[in-house]
Each structure stands twice: as structure tokens, then as C-alpha cells.
Amino acid sequence: MGQLIDGRWHRGAVDRGDESGAYRRSDSAFRARVTADGSSDFPAEAGRYHLIVSPACPWSHRTMLLRMLKRLEGVVSMNAVEPLMLEDGWTFAEPDPVTGARRLYEVYAAARRDYTGKASVPVLWDRQRRTIVNNESSEIIRMFNREFAAFTAERTDYYPAPLAAQIDAINERVYREVNDAVYRAGFATRQEIYEREVTQLFSALDWLEAHLDAHECLVGNQLTEADWRLLPTLVRFDAVYFGHFKCNRRHVYQYPALWRFVRRLYAVPGVAATVDIDHYKRHYYGSHRSINPNGIVPVGPDIDFRASKL
Numbered sequence: 001m002g003q004l005i006d007g008r009w010h011r012g013a014v015d016r017g018d019e020s021g022a023y024r025r026s027d028s029a030f031r032a033r034v035t036a037d038g039s040s041d042f043p044a045e046a047g048r049y050h051l052i053v054s055p056a057c058p059w060s061h062r063t064m065l066l067r068m069l070k071r072l073e074g075v076v077s078m079n080a081v082e083p084l085m086l087e088d089g090w091t092f093a094e095p096d097p098v099t100g101a102r103r104l105y106e107v108y109a110a111a112r113r114d115y116t117g118k119a120s121v122p123v124l125w126d127r128q129r130r131t132i133v134n135n136e137s138s139e140i141i142r143m144f145n146r147e148f149a150a151f152t153a154e155r156t157d158y159y160p161a162p163l164a165a166q167i168d169a170i171n172e173r174v175y176r177e178v179n180d181a182v183y184r185a186g187f188a189t190r191q192e193i194y195e196r197e198v199t200q201l202f203s204a205l206d207w208l209e210a211h212l213d214a215h216e217c218l219v220g221n222q223l224t225e226a227d228w229r230l231l232p233t234l235v236r237f238d239a240v241y242f243g244h245f246k247c248n249r250r251h252v253y254q255y256p257a258l259w260r261f262v263r264r265l266y267a268v269p270g271v272a273a274t275v276d277i278d279h280y281k282r283h284y285y286g287s288h289r290s291i292n293p294n295g296i297v298p299v300g301p302d303i304d305f306r307a308s309k310l
Contacts, residue, residue, distance in 0.1 A: 001089050001287070002105075007113045009105045011087040022184065022193050028136035029117055034124070036147045042126055042133050046151045049133065050098040051078040051140075052107065052123040054090060055276050056283030058179065058232035059137040060122040065228050066144040068270045071154040076144070081121065083282040086289075089119050098127060107132065138171070141225060158225045166219045170226040174218075177204035179233050186245025186291065194246065202249045205258065212257035216264075227265060234262045238303055239277045240284040244291060253303075266305040277303060 002011040034042045034049065042049075051067060053060035067076055079097065081090040081104060090104035101107045105119035111132040124133045124140050134140055145158050159167060181201040188194035208230070211218065218226040233241075234252050241247045253259045266272055285297040 001085055001118075002087060003089075003116075003118050004105050004108055005116050007109050007115055009088070009103075009109075022188065022190075026118055026120075028120070028134075029115070030111070030123075030132040030135045031139065032133045033139065034133060034143045034147050036149060041129070044147045044150065046075045046148075047077075048127055049076045050125040050127060051076050052081070052096065052099075052104065052121060052125060053078060054081045054083075054085075054121045054283070055274075055279045056083055057121050058236060059120075061232035061235075061274060062137045062229055063122045063124075063140045063144065064274045065231070065271065066141040066158065066225075068274060069154070069156065069158070069228070069268075070144050070148065071152045072144055072148055075148055075151045076124075083279050083286065085283065085287040090121060099125060138229075141228075145225065158223070158228065160220075160222075160224070163220050163224060167224050167226045170218050171229055173204070174208075174226070174230050177201065178208070178230065182233065182237070182241040182245050182247050185247055186241070186288075198247060198249065201247060205250070205252075205255060209255045209257050212261050223265070223268075227261075231262065231265050231271075234258065235266070235275050235277075235305065236280050238301055240280050243298065244284050244288070263305055272305070275305065 002009055004010070032042055033040050034044050036044045051063060053064055055061070055064070064078070067073065067078065077098060079092070082093050084091075088103050088105070092102055092104075095102050096107070099107050099110065101110070103119075104121065104123070107123060107125065108115050108117075108119045110130065120135060122137055122140060123135050124143075125131070126133050134143070142159060149155075177200055181197055181204065185194055185197040185201060188197060217223055218230065237247070237252045242251060252262060266275065281297050285292050286295045289295060
């Protein structure tokens with residue numbers, strides 16, 4: 001992979017860690033908002049915005065889920081990059097139909113000519129202003145949940161005000177101890193760092209197991225943003241994080257309540273179409289050559305998320 005420096009693409013490895021050997025995630029650079037009331041530079045409009053994702057990426061998966069759940073497929077267009085992320089970063093099989101880009105970094109350079117940083121997914125692009133609105137998944141899903149209400153008949157609120165504080169607290173813990181923890185374990189370059197992260201990760205999974213054994217959802221009695229932010233990590237866990245990132249104390253299917261939770265959400269209409277295990281494996285095992293130098297993609301495991309019995 002590589003990165004942009006002053007708007008020019010530089011191939012080569014991007015430093016993912018610090019001197020301690022711990023993995024460090026970069027902050028998102030584009031943080032503008034689409035607003036229903038037009039109070040921002042990006043008013044909500046049907047057909048104006050374009051979502052660029054990688055099906056392999058759990059942060060992208062969040063946005064794919066909320067776009068589908070809120071029935072915004074005809075409101076916000078979407079295109080996906082190829083599984084492999086190598087010297088040119090994320091690339092398209094064919095030029096992106098909206099931006100014309102063949103490589104994701106071209107989208108970033110078009111949005112900001114002097115941009116320095118990684119070209120990451122997801123990206124919410126504005127056709128009218130020809131720029132990136134936002135590349136932070138947690139903010140994009142909030143926009144999808146609320147700001148496009150005028151263009152969809154789906155009224156489910158995945159971030160209801162009475163539960164907002166609880167959702168935020170759960171999100172923070174799940175992000176730190178689960179969503180990002182698998183990466184901190186997988187990209188650790190020192191044994192003690194790896195062991196620390198894996199220990200915290202499985203403590204968090206034990207906590208989630210106990211919680212979901214007593215409750216149907218993470219917050220309240222309804223599916224919320226918190227549940228949908230956890231799902232992308234869980235559907236990737238046994239296929240890639242368990243082996244590739246060495247998060248191998250237990251499989252998700254060995255946790256009865258967590259496995260029931262995964263299968264329940266997978267059974268929600270439209271969700272199964274957002275899950276692609278083969279794509280996940282081709283990306284992680286094929287792209288992360290510092291972990292898997294030969295890029296060999298494993299044949300297994302065989303995973304069936306269909307809820308035959310809950």
C-alpha cells in the first residue's frame with residue numbers, strides 16, 4: 001500500500017505503529033456533514049451523494065448496512081473497490097462511474113489537491129461540489145439514519161435520543177476493545193503488545209457474551225446503531241481475525257449468545273447480501289503481506305450464518 005503526500009501518491013509501506021510496537025490508527029480527514037435542513041454546505045438531496053466502500057472493510061460495512069436498512073439504495077449510489085489493496089492502495093475494477101477514478105487515491109487528490117494521508121474507505125462523495133464530504137464511518141451512518149428522512153419511507157431510528165448516551169458508551173467500549181482491538185492484535189510487532197491486546201479482546205467478548213445472554217440487544221429492547229457497529233467485526237472474526245490476526249483463543253461460534261446474535265442480525269432482510277466471506281479472505285490474506293508474505297488465501301473455514309435455530 002502507500003499514501004498521498006501533498007497530493008502525490010507514494011508507493012510503499014505506511015507506518016502502522018509506534019516505537020512500542022503498538023498499532024496506531026489514523027484519524028479521518030474529511031468531517032463535513034450532510035444536513036436535512038440545509039444548514040451545512042451539503043444539503044440532503046436524492047441522487048447527489050455517492051458512497052465508495054470496500055466490502056472487506058468493517059468500517060465500510062457499517063455504512064453499507066445503514067444505507068440498506070434505511071432503504072437509501074435509490075437515494076445514495078454506491079460503488080465498491082477490489083479486494084486487494086497493494087502498491088496503489090484501493091483500486092476499482094472499472095473506473096468509478098461517478099468520479100471517474102481508477103484508484104481511490106485519485107478521489108482524495110480530486111477533493112484536496114495537497115492532501116497528505118491514507119486513502120481509506122468509506123468515502124461519501126458529493127457529485128455537485130466534486131469533493132469528499134466525509135470519510136468517517138461513524139458519522140456517515142448517523143447521516144444515513146436521520147438526514148435523508150425526506151427520501152425514504154423507512155422510519156426506524158437506530159440512534160433514538162432516549163438511548164443516545166447508552167449507545168455512545170457501548171460504542172466507545174466496543175470500538176476500543178473489539179472493533180479496533182483485532183487490528184491492534186494483528187498488526188502488533190512485539191509479543192507483549194500482541195498478548196495484551198488479545199487478552200483485552202477476549203475479556204470484551206466474554207462481557208458481550210454475558211450481556212447478550214441476558215438481553216436481545218446491546219442497548220434497550222430494539223436494534224440500534226450499537227448492534228450494527230458490532231456485527232461487521234463478528235462476521236469477519238472466524239474467517240480472518242481468528243487466523244490472520246492470531247485472535248485465536250475462541251471462535252465466535254463458541255460463544256452461544258454471540259453466535260445467536262450474529263445469526264439473528266444476519267437474518268434481517270438485506271443483511272446477508274452485505275456479507276461476503278470470500279471477499280474478506282482475499283483482502284486480508286492477499287493484501288497484508290507483512291503478515292502473510294506469500295498472499296496465500298485459505299480455503300476455509302466453512303461458515304453458515306443462516307439462523308436455522310435461534
